[in-house]
Amino acid sequence: MLVLLPPSEGKASSGRGAPLKPESLSLPGLAEARAAVLDELVELCASDEEKAREVLGLSEGLRGEIAKNAELRTAGARPAGEIYTGVLYDALDLASLDAAAKRQATRSLLVFSGLWGAVHVNDRIPSYRCSMGVKLPGLGALAAHWRTAMADVLPEVAGGGLVLDLRSAAYAGAWKPKGEVAGRTASVRVLHAPTRKVVSHFNKATKGRIVRSLLVGGVRPAGPAELVEALRDLGYVVEAEAPKKGNTAWSLDVLVEEIH
Template sequence: MLVLLPPSEGKAASGRGAPLKPESLSLPGLADAREAVLAELVELCAADEDKAREVLGLSEGLRGEVAKNLELRTAGARPAGEIYTGVLYDALDLASLDPAAKRRAARSLLVFSGLWGAVAVTDRIPSYRCSMGVRLPGLGALGAYWRTPMASVLPEAAGRGLVLDLRSAAYAAAWKPKGEVAARTATVRVLHAPTRKVVSHFNKATKGRIVRSLLTDGAAPRDPAGLVEALRDLGYVVEAQAPGRAGTPWALDVLVDEVH
């Protein structure tokens, strides 16, 4: 099972350990694309702080994020699972998983990123600011930029098992499963059962709990139908919509009564 996650906008501070070692990151096929984004981002932030804030979509109060990007090559690095914070990651709570569940997380979780493309939760990275919605002056819109390198790397990473796609729309734009990979991919919406509406905070927290439940239980569904069964066994109320045509993902709705 491969689980695709969005990053968090807010991030923990960089660590005090060794700085980034790009060659150590997972998915080495993305190395050249990562270096191109990293180089342009650092150059942009060094050349003109106001322009960098505009490009990155940062308010005056977030001016310090530009300085953070200047130090990407020298700042201490921490596992991505510690760098990413926010509602989904609080609910997932990787640090409190038992050793077996942590090993499953290391094998199965990929976090998409405007800067790195995608990283494993064990990859050591510095804190940064660069969303997938950014349009860099040289490379252009990052969502479009990442499509070509992702298309050659992600199908191999997906292997032959289930792909559970929990990304937000901006990050989903960087790679869309196709063909037989799409046929074993499932996307998830979390709906407030009484209203049948998506509530953003609630949606993220429930997705974090879903991933935690699967990791803790040791569930290993191999296809979307198996995922539906596994989630129901874990107590979730799931409505599944099988694809209307070959080569398209399954769409799952998880219904929850309480918004919290």
């Protein structure tokens, strides 16, 4: 099982660990694309603070994020699972998982990123600010920049099992499963049952809880149909219908009564 996650806007501080070692990151097929984004982002933030703030879409209160980006090569690095914070990651609570669940998390969780493309939760990275929606002056839109490299790398990473896609729309634009990989992919949205609407906070929180439930329960569904049954067994209310065409991703709705 491969679980595709969005990052979080909020991030923990880099701390005082050893600095980034790009060659140590997983998915080495993304190395060239990573280097291109890192080079331009660091140069932009080090040379023109006002332009960097405009490009990154930062408010005046977040101006400090620019200096952080300028020091990415020397800042301390920590496991990505510690860097990413926010609602989904609070609900997932990787630190409190037992040893077996943590091992499974390092194998199966893949976090998409405007800067790194995608990383496993044990990849050591510094704190940064660069969303997938950014359009860098030289490279252009980051989702488009990542698309070619992802198309070569991600099908192999997906292996032969279930792909559980929990990404937001901006990050989903960097890689869309195709062919037989699409046929074993399930994307999930979380709806407030009374209104049938997506509400950001509990959408993220419920996705974090879903991943945690699967990891803690040692559940590894073979495909989308098995995922639906597994989630129902875990107590989730799931609506799903098998695609009418082959090699098409499943869409699952998880219904939540209370917003919390």
